[in-house]
Amino acid sequence: MKVTVTRSGGFAGITRSWHVFVERxxxxxxWVVLLRKLPWDEVTREPSQPDRYLYRINCEPRARTDRPDSxxxxxxxxxxxxxxxIPEQRLTGPWRELVDRVRERDEEKRELRPAAAPDDNT
Numbered sequence: 001m002k003v004t005v006t007r008s009g010g011f012a013g014i015t016r017s018w019h020v021f022v023e024r025x026x027x028x029x030x031w032v033v034l035l036r037k038l039p040w041d042e043v044t045r046e047p048s049q050p051d052r053y054l055y056r057i058n059c060e061p062r063a064r065t066d067r068p069d070s071x072x073x074x075x076x077x078x079x080x081x082x083x084x085x086i087p088e089q090r091l092t093g094p095w096r097e098l099v100d101r102v103r104e105r106d107e108e109k110r111e112l113r114p115a116a117a118p119d120d121n122t
Contacts, residue, residue, distance in 0.1 A: 001021070001022040001023065001035070001059055001060065001061050001062055002019055002020070002021050002022075002058075002059070002060045002062065003019060003020050003022060003031075003035070003057070003058070003059050003060075003098070003102055004017060004018070004019040004056075004057070004058045004060075004102075005017065005018050005019070005055060005056070005057055005058075005098075005099050005102045005103060006055070006056040006058075007053050007054070007055055008053065008054050008056070009048055009051075009052060009053050009054045009088075010051060010052065010053050011051045018102050018103045018105075018106035018107070019102065019106060020101075020102050020105050020106060021062075022035070023062070025105070031101075034094060034097060034098055034101070035059060035098070037094055038082075038084075038094050038095065038098065039094075040082050040084060043084040043085070043086060045085070046087055046090060047087065048087035048088060048089070049087065049088070049089055052087065052088040052089060053087075053088040054085065054086070054087055054088070055085070055086045055087075055088065055091055055095075055099055056083065056084075056085050057082075057083065057084045057085075057086065057095070057098065057099070058081070058082070058083050059081060059082040059083075060081050061080065061081060
């Protein structure tokens with residue numbers, strides 16, 4: 001399952017995005033537990049406050065055949081894609097936990113990637 005968090009708005013209006021492939025995480029089960037406890041059906045559309053962020057959270061299930069141990073996949077993933085748009089002032093509890101985890105994990109992975117080779121024309 002791919003979880004993507006996109007943050008837009010704020011004072012500068014810059015959009016940032018982070019993502020995680022849950023099945024590639026060493027603590028996959030804790031990700032699944034968190035995703036299942038999110039109140040997806042209770043999110044109401046609400047405008048963000050001026051100069052504050054708006055978070056778009058997408059969860060895209062992957063085909064069960066993507067996993068070698070897919071026999072127990074129905075209990076482990078969300079059955080359909082999910083999306084929530086949450087203004088910063090409402091990003092609390094498990095929503096905040098998910099956003100923080102996705103952001104931290106994606107940024108950790110970016111730090112581990114090799115730096116681009118310097119340009120030979122300089």
